[in-house]
Amino acid sequence: AGDGSEGNPYQIANLENLYWITADKLNWDKNYIQTSDIDASETRNWFDGTGWKPIGSGFYTPFKGTYNGQNHNIDRLYIYRNFWGEIDCIGLFGLVENGTIQNLNVSNIEIITGGDYTGALAGYIRDYYSGQNSYIINCSSSGRISVDGEYVGGLVGYSTRNSSITKSSSSIS
Numbered sequence: 001a002g003d004g005s006e007g008n009p010y011q012i013a014n015l016e017n018l019y020w021i022t023a024d025k026l027n028w029d030k031n032y033i034q035t036s037d038i039d040a041s042e043t044r045n046w047f048d049g050t051g052w053k054p055i056g057s058g059f060y061t062p063f064k065g066t067y068n069g070q071n072h073n074i075d076r077l078y079i080y081r082n083f084w085g086e087i088d089c090i091g092l093f094g095l096v097e098n099g100t101i102q103n104l105n106v107s108n109i110e111i112i113t114g115g116d117y118t119g120a121l122a123g124y125i126r127d128y129y130s131g132q133n134s135y136i137i138n139c140s141s142s143g144r145i146s147v148d149g150e151y152v153g154g155l156v157g158y159s160t161r162n163s164s165i166t167k168s169s170s171s172i173s
Contacts, residue, residue, distance in 0.1 A: 069104025
């Protein structure tokens with residue numbers, strides 16, 4: 001439901017809806033609200049065991065929209081990226097540029113990667129050159145990240161100077 005506008009955001013109710021966002025880069029500048037908790041445990045078996053493909057990828061195709069979790073949870077998301085080409089900017093969101101993620105809990109996440117810029121919620125948030133900020137507001141994460149790379153964080157791997165992370169926490173091991 002919804003049309004992706006600010007006044008009528010797309011409604012994300014299940015894992016299939018969530019995957020719909022990542023499956024089409026044309027969706028990465030839209031507005032979303034999550035309407036229920038999501039069990040993502042089946043991602044462990046996706047794509048020959050590589051799991052979830054982040055929303056916003058690499059350094060050139062960012063998520064520029066808004067995602068309001070409405071205090072819901074995404075539980076047991078699995079990501080395994082240890083091969084060339086898809087190992088940087090890893091998380092539920094890979095790259096966020098001039099976007100907002102708020103009121104979302106990512107719990108029991110498991111990320112295994114050999115790359116840089118890795119975090120449970122987002123691998124890399126940036127303002128880039130537009131002067132607009134990226135925001136992470138009232139979000140949390142728990143689980144495990146195993147990384148052989150740089151710029152790794154429990155919630156966000158790397159954030160540029162004008163991006164903002166507020167009222168958020170992480171208990172990642």
